[in-house]
Every structure is written in structure tokens, then in C-alpha cells.
Amino acid sequence: MRIKEHPVLEFKRGKMIKFNYNGRELTAYEGETVAAALHAAGIKTLRKSTEFQRHRGLFCAIGNCSSCMMEVNGVPNVKTCLTRVTEGMVVAEQRGKGDLGALY
Amino acid sequence: MLAKTGIPTPDDLSSKLPSEERLQQGPVAIVECFTPIPCDPCYHSCPFKAFQVFQDINDLPVLDFTKCTGCGACIAHCPGLAIFVVDYTYQPDRGLIKIPYEFLPLPVAGTEVITLNRSGEEIGQGSVVRVQNPLSFDKTAVVWVAVPLTEVMAVRHIKVGVGPDER
Amino acid sequence: MVLYTDLLVVGGGPAGMAAVLQAADSGLSVILLERYDQLGGQLVKQTHRFFGSKDEQAGTRGNVIARAMEEELEQLDNVTVLLEATALGYYEDNILLVSAQHSLKKIKAERIIVATGAAEKMLTFPNNDLPGIYGAGAVQTLMNLDGVVPGRRVVMVGAGNIGLIVSYQLLQAGVEVVAVVEAARQIGGYLVHAAKISRTGVPIYTGQTIKRAYGNGEVEGVELWQLDHNWQGIPGSERSLAVDTICLAVGLRPLTDILVQAGCQMAYVPQLGGDVPLRDDNLKTSNHRFYVAGDAAGVEEATAAILEGELAGLSAILELGAKEGQSLEVKKRTVKKKLDKLRKGPVGEKIRAGLLKVRRDGNAGKDRYSHTG
Numbered sequence: 001m002r003i004k005e006h007p008v009l010e011f012k013r014g015k016m017i018k019f020n021y022n023g024r025e026l027t028a029y030e031g032e033t034v035a036a037a038l039h040a041a042g043i044k045t046l047r048k049s050t051e052f053q054r055h056r057g058l059f060c061a062i063g064n065c066s067s068c069m070m071e072v073n074g075v076p077n078v079k080t081c082l083t084r085v086t087e088g089m090v091v092a093e094q095r096g097k098g099d100l101g102a103l104y
Numbered sequence: 105m106l107a108k109t110g111i112p113t114p115d116d117l118s119s120k121l122p123s124e125e126r127l128q129q130g131p132v133a134i135v136e137c138f139t140p141i142p143c144d145p146c147y148h149s150c151p152f153k154a155f156q157v158f159q160d161i162n163d164l165p166v167l168d169f170t171k172c173t174g175c176g177a178c179i180a181h182c183p184g185l186a187i188f189v190v191d192y193t194y195q196p197d198r199g200l201i202k203i204p205y206e207f208l209p210l211p212v213a214g215t216e217v218i219t220l221n222r223s224g225e226e227i228g229q230g231s232v233v234r235v236q237n238p239l240s241f242d243k244t245a246v247v248w249v250a251v252p253l254t255e256v257m258a259v260r261h262i263k264v265g266v267g268p269d270e271r
Numbered sequence: 272m273v274l275y276t277d278l279l280v281v282g283g284g285p286a287g288m289a290a291v292l293q294a295a296d297s298g299l300s301v302i303l304l305e306r307y308d309q310l311g312g313q314l315v316k317q318t319h320r321f322f323g324s325k326d327e328q329a330g331t332r333g334n335v336i337a338r339a340m341e342e343e344l345e346q347l348d349n350v351t352v353l354l355e356a357t358a359l360g361y362y363e364d365n366i367l368l369v370s371a372q373h374s375l376k377k378i379k380a381e382r383i384i385v386a387t388g389a390a391e392k393m394l395t396f397p398n399n400d401l402p403g404i405y406g407a408g409a410v411q412t413l414m415n416l417d418g419v420v421p422g423r424r425v426v427m428v429g430a431g432n433i434g435l436i437v438s439y440q441l442l443q444a445g446v447e448v449v450a451v452v453e454a455a456r457q458i459g460g461y462l463v464h465a466a467k468i469s470r471t472g473v474p475i476y477t478g479q480t481i482k483r484a485y486g487n488g489e490v491e492g493v494e495l496w497q498l499d500h501n502w503q504g505i506p507g508s509e510r511s512l513a514v515d516t517i518c519l520a521v522g523l524r525p526l527t528d529i530l531v532q533a534g535c536q537m538a539y540v541p542q543l544g545g546d547v548p549l550r551d552d553n554l555k556t557s558n559h560r561f562y563v564a565g566d567a568a569g570v571e572e573a574t575a576a577i578l579e580g581e582l583a584g585l586s587a588i589l590e591l592g593a594k595e596g597q598s599l600e601v602k603k604r605t606v607k608k609k610l611d612k613l614r615k616g617p618v619g620e621k622i623r624a625g626l627l628k629v630r631r632d633g634n635a636g637k638d639r640y641s642h643t644g
Contacts, residue, residue: 185463
């Protein structure tokens with residue numbers, strides 16, 4: 001849920017864009033983080049733990065904890081709390097630890 | 105108990121209040137600041153130098169009620185939103201409270217609001233007399249609310265837009 | 272290729288920015304690293320007015336202070352700001368390896384000020400990994416930078432200043448705060464902050480904590496219970512609250528990894544939030560190249576972080592032979608006095624006790640983590 005009006009802050013939001021989440025099309029404001037865009041769409045589960053498949057969500061939002069890592073544009077282990085959403089970005093829940101082999 | 109609940113008791117308040125005589129003379133600030141913290145903007149905000157000079161930044165503010173005119177310049181400058189102005193002389197049967205308010209929607213002068221005490225319990229209704237929100241207050245509005253004289257010392261917050269008609 | 276600089280500051284929050292600003296007219300080269308893609312650290316998320324004295328901008332909102340510092344910083348042409356830049360490691364030959372916008376850089380600096388801030392502490396309880404459980408800093412980031420609320424009904428754990436302030440911010444954003452729960456017998460934060468939320472009707476429960484969170488895949492509620500005087504839960508005192516969000520404000524831990532790598536003598540000081548480097552009264556650590564400032568030196572608050580940044584910045588550039596050394600010495604003494612004044616009162620008691628344990632002339636923590644002997 002987005003804050004429409006705030007007594008102290010003004011939110012300068014970018015233009016509306018579309019991005020892909022697990023095959024679904026979602027909208028976001030350009031410039032917000034992927035994690036924030038997903039939260040605004042009501043999506044709190046960002047990945048599952050590798051061993052026990054426990055749900056994982058945003059925890060620290062400043063790049064410390066790795067709880068929010070997802071696959072973004074094919075790259076695994078991307079911290080979605082630090083990554084800005086862009087038009088056409090493909091965001092997917094990551095399976096397992098992610099394979100960097102294909103990239104490097 | 106204040107340190108457990110965050111709600112000041114009449115005992116906590118007694119040392120902060122001016123004399124009954126002063127209250128009957130017109131508007132005056134009540135500074136509900138109970139524990140020493142490093143903070144002094146109230147002192148600097150007062151155009152009448154009614155706050156005692158801080159020997160130490162951690163001193164509790166001490167207000168000279170004879171110098172305080174109840175102008176309310178300090179209200180929006182207190183980082184703890186702990187200063188209120190009360191006026192027992194507003195009308196024969198109603199007093200006025202000036203309350204710092206940082207929520208939306210802001211009330212509108214001439215409308216009724218629900219009044220709350222320090223625990224957030226509803227007390228009754230008050231009439232909004234004026235809403236001050238100049239740039240210099242930097243988004244801490246000061247809302248003037250008229251309430252029955254008996255409620256002046258109790259009311260410390262308001263709820264807007266949920267009057268009995270709309271509930 | 273190696274980048275050479277006189278001064279390197281790691282962390283672009285209040286302490287780091289304040290440190291860099293001291294080098295304005297120094298004639299020295301400065302690099303500032305910031306992991307995020309904008310400066311300001313946690314200060315940009317602080318929507319409340321600051322305490323402190325008028326000299327330290329008391330009464331001004333944190334986000335306004337942050338913007339003013341950033342604007343001042345942009346004017347400096349001897350300063351290079353690297354955003355999206357994370358310090359990865361410090362090596363024996365004085366190389367700091369940095370990942371900056373996905374490329375690797377090696378930086379060699381004469382002096383390094385570590386102003387990396389702190390990380391949220393966690394609390395152990397069943398299901399504490401469920402989505403819907405956030406650190407208080409995350410809630411601030413989500414609400415105050417992105418304008419997105421974390422949920423509809425929140426329970427706040429911790430009644431220190433952060434817990435109280437973030438509860439108030441949640442209310443301002445239109446979120447229902449069901450309760451603030453504090454394990455200690457008393458509210459830890461400023462009582463004026465507590466009064467601000469109490470008068471909106473939010474109850475503060477002391478002597479209670481979370482027993483467990485529950486929910487199918489995401490938080491659906493929380494079970495609270497009372498604590499006895501040994502901090503143990505009292506069976507039978509449990510009660511459940513239906514909430515979709517649990518916000519943890521149970522303290523911060525200094526981020527000091529680089530200092531440990533650099534062989535700085537460390538000490539575990541609970542009053543300062545965890546492991547912190549020993550330092551002298553100029554904030555210089557036991558490694559002669561390294562200074563520390565802000566929450567990385569001990570968890571305090573933003574006004575102290577700014578002053579510590581100024582102190583470390585001034586000390587470092589004086590060592591590097593900055594121009595106008597004499598006036599900088601005077602300024603340094605003033606900053607030290609301000610810090611002492613800020614920490615003088617009862618709320619500074621804990622910090623003062625902690626600082627006694629990290630003096631480099633003391634024996635505290637000697638040899639712990641120390642690689643250099």
C-alpha cells in the first residue's frame with residue numbers, strides 16, 4: 001500500500017512503469033526499489049530459504065541482511081532493497097542458491 | 105506511572121502547572137517535559153525570554169509564568185511536541201487549548217473534533233477555532249481547540265473527521 | 272589501477288558527511304564511499320525534529336539536515352563521491368577493495384575514516400523469519416523514502432527512542448499501531464516521544480515481549496507474554512494480537528568489519544551496542560591510518576554522529592597537514608566540548624560508561640581480534 005498524503009514528507013514519484021514479477025505484469029513508479037514496488041503490490045514473500053523452503057521477506061532494507069535477494073533480469077542474489085525498478089525489468093523468486101556459472 | 109506507560113499522572117503534572125491565579129489571568133504555556141534530555145529549542149524560540157537560561161543542555165526547561173504570554177511560539181519548535189498553551193479566559197464557559205498536530209487531515213476552523221486525553225481516551229468534543237500552519241512551523245500545525253473549562257487540563261490530542269455523525 | 276587519495280571516508284551518513292565537510296578548504300584529496308545510491312544514511316529517513324542544542328540544528332527535522340549537508344558537500348571540488356560503492360576488504364598493503372557500481376576499484380589512502388553505521392539487531396522467537404517481520408530501520412526506509420507502508424496493523428517491539436519514533440511515523444503514515452511492547456520494566460526512550468504516541472491511544476506494555484509469531488507463510492499475528500524478573504516468560508500470561516506486521520526495534524550493532532580486518536584493537540562494550548574499536552580522544556584507532564565515527568564507534572544518535580564525524584575529520588586532516596591548521600585545532604576543541612555537553616546528562620550515562628571501556632590508554636579489550644599485537 002502506498003502513502004497518498006503525508007503530514008511531513010512529499011514523495012516525488014517517477015513515471016508509472018511496468019515490470020514482470022514471476023510472469024505477472026505489475027506496475028511501479030520508476031525509481032523506487034524493487035522491494036518497495038512489490039510491497040506496494042501486496043507481495044511480501046520475496047524468496048524461500050534454500051533448505052527448508054521457509055518464506056523470506058524484506059528485513060533490513062539497507063543491504064545488510066540478504067533476506068530480500070531475488071533473481072533480477074536473470075542475475076541471482078540481487079538485493080532488491082537496493083535495486084531500483086526499471087521498465088520491463090524481469091523479477092523472479094529465486095530457486096536455491098542461484099547459479100552464477102552462466103554469467104561469468 | 106509515567107516511565108512505564110508514557111502517560112503523565114496528575115502528580116507528574118503538578119510541578120509543571122502555573123498557579124490557579126496565573127491560569128485565570130489568560131493564556132499560558134504548559135511544558136510537559138519530565139525527564140532531562142539534551143534539548144533546548146524552547147528556550148531559543150521564546151520571543152519574551154520566558155524560559156530560564158539553560159546552564160546545561162540537559163536541564164529541564166523552567167518557564168517563568170509571569171513572562172509567558174501564551175503566544176505559543178514555542179509549541180511547534182519543541183521536538184518532543186510537549187508544549188501546550190491553555191487559556192481559561194477564552195469564553196465564560198469554555199477554555200482554549202493550543203495543540204501541536206502532525207497528522208492528516210488537518211482540521212478546519214469552525215468544525216468539531218473529538219478530544220482525547222493523555223492516554224488517548226476520548227473525552228468529548230471540541231470546536232476548532234484556528235489552525236496555524238505557517239512555513240516557519242515546518243509542518244507542525246498548531247490547532248486551537250475550544251473545550252469546556254473542566255476539560256482544559258485533560259485534553260491533549262484530537263481526532264479529526266470521525267465526528268459522531270460519520271461514525 | 273589503484274586510486275590514491277589523502278583521505279577516504281567509508282559511509283555517507285551523518286558521520287561520514289560531517290567528516291568530509293571538514294576537508295572543504297584543506298587542499299587535500301578526499302574520496303567518500305556510500306553503499307546506497309544517495310547520501311544521507313539513516314538521517315534522510317528521520318522525519319522528526321532533532322533534539323540537542325540550537326548550534327547542532329535542534330528543532331530541525333533530520334531529513335532537512337541531511338539534505339543541507341549533501342548540498343554543502345556537492346560544492347566541494349576536492350571531494351569525489353562514489354555511490355553504490357561497498358568496501359569489500361582491507362589488505363596488508365593498505366589497499367581497500369571497493370565494489371563501485373559493479374566494478375572493482377582499489378583505493379590507497381593515507382587516512383581512512385570508518386563511518387559505516389550500524390545494523391539492526393534481531394530477536395530470537397519462533398517464526399522470527401516470517402515475511403512481515405521488519406527491523407525498525409526497514410520500516411522507516413520503506414515508509415519515508417519509498418512512501419510504502421509495511422502493513423495495516425503493527426506491533427512494535429522495543430520502547431527505546433527508535434521504537435517510539437517509528438511508531439509515531441507509522442501513525443503519521445496512517446498505519447494502526449496495536450501496541451508497543453518493551454521487555455524492560457521501563458520505557459527506554461525519551462518520555463516525550465512516549466507521550467506523543469500514548470495520547471493517540473497506542474498502549475505501551477512494559478515487562479512483556481514476543482513469545483512467538485504465527486502465520487501461514489506470512490505474519491498473521493503475534494503472541495505476547497509477560498516476563499518475570501529473570502527475563503523469563505510467565506506461562507499463562509500469553510495473549511494474541513492479530514497483526515500483519517511486527518516491527519523490531521531492539522537495538523543496533525556497530526558495523527566494524529573493516530576495522531577488524533585492519534587489525535584495530537576491538538572491545539565488546541554492551542553500552543555501545545557490541546564490538547567497537549578502541550580509540551583515543553581524537554577517534555583514532557590502534558591502527559594509525561584508521562579513525563572511527565558515528566554508530567560504528569558506538570550506537571548513539573545522529574547529533575553525536577555528526578559531531579564525531581567532525582572530530583574524526585578534523586583530526587585526520589590535521590595529521591595530513593591541512594592548510595589553516597591553527598583554526599582547525601580551535602574548531603576541534605569546540606567539537607569535543609559540544610560532544611561532552613551532549614553526553615553530560617542522565618541519557619548520556621550509558622554512553623559515558625561505554626566510552627570509558629574503549630579508551631586506547633585503558634586495557635579494555637586488549638588483544639581481542641587484534642592481529643597486529
